[in-house]
């Protein structure tokens with residue numbers, strides 16, 4: 127396949143080059159022996175190019191395919207929300223959580239694109255969904271809807287600088303693409319980690335959800351991309367809840383600005399930068415390359431001014447335990463309860479300062495629910511650990527093995543230490 131990705135953010139190069147030069151003078155671990163000054167300059171230039179370019183192809187493809195996936199999800203969510211008879215498009219999994227046409231379709235689309243770009247025998251993908259219920263004979267119409275949705279989405283690939291299939295994918299190709307994402311990750315090599323729709327409950331309720339794609343190399347998250355179709359570029363627009371407010375009220379916002387546009391965030395490990403671009407509107411003829419702006423965590427470190435986020439559902443995180451922690455560190459604001467990894471996005475962008483999740487004892491957190499969000503917060507200047515203050519371990523397969531009680535993500539070290547201290551002080555008296 128010809129990869130036609132155009133680098134969307136040329137202005138990065140300048141920053142990165144300067145930073146690299148700075149770092150290299152402190153820590154020159156170039157172990158090649160340079161006999162003359164000029165040859166060492168050449169080696170440095172080569173080394174620099176390698177550094178700049180590292181993962182840039184992977185990141186470009188990941189951002190493009192997440193944009194495509196977001197556009198797919200918007201179409202499906204609109205039809206789910208406006209057409210109540212579509213209830214056969216939402217299924218219940220063994221744990222009673224929902225799964226939809228969008229979850230399977232995004233997984234197939236991302237799998238197909240990554241396989242085309244990197245070779246299906248090389249690419250390892252760890253993702254949430256499988257084909258078990260989708261391939262049952264009583265689910266034919268659901269499977270047909272998935273195949274149609276995937277083909278409609280892939281047909282738009284050229285608008286995003288990616289190639290589309292020469293002819294539409296058949297049912298077996300779509301099933302194959304979904305089930306190819308059955309890698310279990312691990313400590314060695316490169317693994318893509320995908321949550322095709324995170325916050326599926328929010329998605330079916332017409333609310334917040336995210337598409338999350340990350341890449342792990344030798345057990346560390348090196349790339350993260352988070353698509354948030356109902357999380358507008360500006361926080362103020364969130365007060366209108368989301369686009370359906372406008373759809374229903376038939377009001378039109380004052381300016382021609384893209385008030386309804388969601389966003390896609392991304393970061394590369396070690397860059398010290400995280401970026402956000404508007405969600406693309408595929409009605410336009412040319413959508414790529416897209417513009418991006420840097421994002422940064424909030425500067426607030428005073429607990430009385432800080433906002434914390436947590437899952438909407440009590441079943442996913444103890445609201446009473448986090449309320450106790452909030453009280454003991456002096457948080458005063460109401461918690462922001464949001465579906466999905468949009469919580470990570472809110473911290474990375476500075477819309478909130480703290481994210482806490484304490485699942486029930488025995489629940490094992492999965493890597494796809496966290497990988498993309500963690501790296502984006504870290505590169506935007508934040509801190510993410512378990513409740514014991516240790517980094518999350520993405521090297522042990524599909525679960526965050528060894529996670530100590532819960533997850534704490536903060537905009538900075540001061541708030542983070544306070545929360546960790548409060549967990550330490552109150553854990554024994556909690557019933558978790």
Ligand SMILES: Nc1ncnc2c1ncn2[C@@H]1O[C@H](COP(=O)(O)OS(=O)(=O)O)[C@@H](OP(=O)(O)O)[C@H]1O
Nearest residue numbers: 323324325326437438439441442464465466485489
């Ligand atoms: N019992 C339990 N405890 C904790 N976490 C669980 C549990 N069950 C599921 N999950 C995972 O939580 C993901 C959704 O998390 P959220 O933070 O979006 O929760 S909430 O919907 O806002 O309540 C959700 O992700 P998606 O399935 O992608 O939506 C699950 O992976």
Ligand SMILES: [Mg+2]
Nearest residue numbers: 321324325495
């Ligand atoms: Mg999830």
Ligand SMILES: [Mg+2]
Nearest residue numbers: 254321323324
């Ligand atoms: Mg999911």
Ligand SMILES: [Mg+2]
Nearest residue numbers: 223224254326
């Ligand atoms: Mg799910």
